[in-house]
Amino acid sequence: GESVGLHLPTLSVQEGDNSIINCAYSNSASDYFIWYKQESGKGPQFIIDIRSNMDKRQGQRVTVLLNKTVKHLSLQIAATQPGDSAVYFCAETSFQKLVFGTGTRLLVSP
Amino acid sequence: DVKVTQSSRYLVKRTGEKVFLECVQDMDHENMFWYRQDPGLGLRLIYFSYDVKMKEKGDIPEGYSVSREKKERFSLILESASTNQTSMYLCASRDGQGANEQFFGPGTRLTVL
Numbered sequence: 001g002e003s004v005g006l007h008l009p010t011l012s013v014q015e016g017d018n019s020i021i022n023c024a025y026s027n028s029a030s031d032y033f034i035w036y037k038q039e040s041g042k043g044p045q046f047i048i049d050i051r052s053n054m055d056k057r058q059g060q061r062v063t064v065l066l067n068k069t070v071k072h073l074s075l076q077i078a079a080t081q082p083g084d085s086a087v088y089f090c091a092e093t094s095f096q097k098l099v100f101g102t103g104t105r106l107l108v109s110p
Numbered sequence: 111d112v113k114v115t116q117s118s119r120y121l122v123k124r125t126g127e128k129v130f131l132e133c134v135q136d137m138d139h140e141n142m143f144w145y146r147q148d149p150g151l152g153l154r155l156i157y158f159s160y161d162v163k164m165k166e167k168g169d170i171p172e173g174y175s176v177s178r179e180k181k182e183r184f185s186l187i188l189e190s191a192s193t194n195q196t197s198m199y200l201c202a203s204r205d206g207q208g209a210n211e212q213f214f215g216p217g218t219r220l221t222v223l
Binding site: 089097101 | 114150151152153154155158168200202210211212213214215216217
């Protein structure tokens with residue numbers, strides 16, 4: 001079946017480093033992707049999105065890259081801060097429903 | 111500021127009890143969703159609603175039902191709670207006008223003993 005998954009369950013970085021969180025998807029018909037951030041005790045919060053007709057989209061300190069050839073999505077966080085520590089989910093839109101990956105925990109050390 | 115609220119942050123119930131989880135959004139969104147979140151499984155869609163009095167099954171509807179009597183409120187019902195329904199429950203809403211982003215509530219952690 002279709003699935004959305006993440007390569008690494010936990011990513012540890014030093015404050016100030018750049019972080020890269022990866023996601024693989026298998027539904028080639030998906031036309032929209034979202035990255036969510038979930039802090040402890042809170043619901044997921046929208047970070048950035050990208051449509052399938054784009055390869056790259058930048059936000060404030062975050063960049064999402066989409067490689068449709070290998071069905072790969074990544075989230076890059078520049079100058080990672082302790083406040084970035086959270087679980088990050090990618091999600092794809094399939095028939096107007098969001099299908100979520102299992103999440104990657106980002107740990108930022110001072 | 112958009113807001114999705116859930117009636118309880120933590121809830122403890124006993125096996126066999128009927129459980130109501132309430133969700134309210136103040137954004138006048140047409141679409142509302144209920145997910146459960148479990149370690150290693152991510153978010154799984156239980157039910158969703160495109161409009162008042164409408165409901166659609168998600169990926170794991172068994173053991174659950176929903177009610178959408180008013181646009182701003184979407185209720186998740188566990189008719190007879192079981193221990194395997196111990197989980198984090200997340201409600202979300204979305205504007206129905208072609209939008210994709212879903213706005214989430216803070217979640218309800220339900221424990222069934």
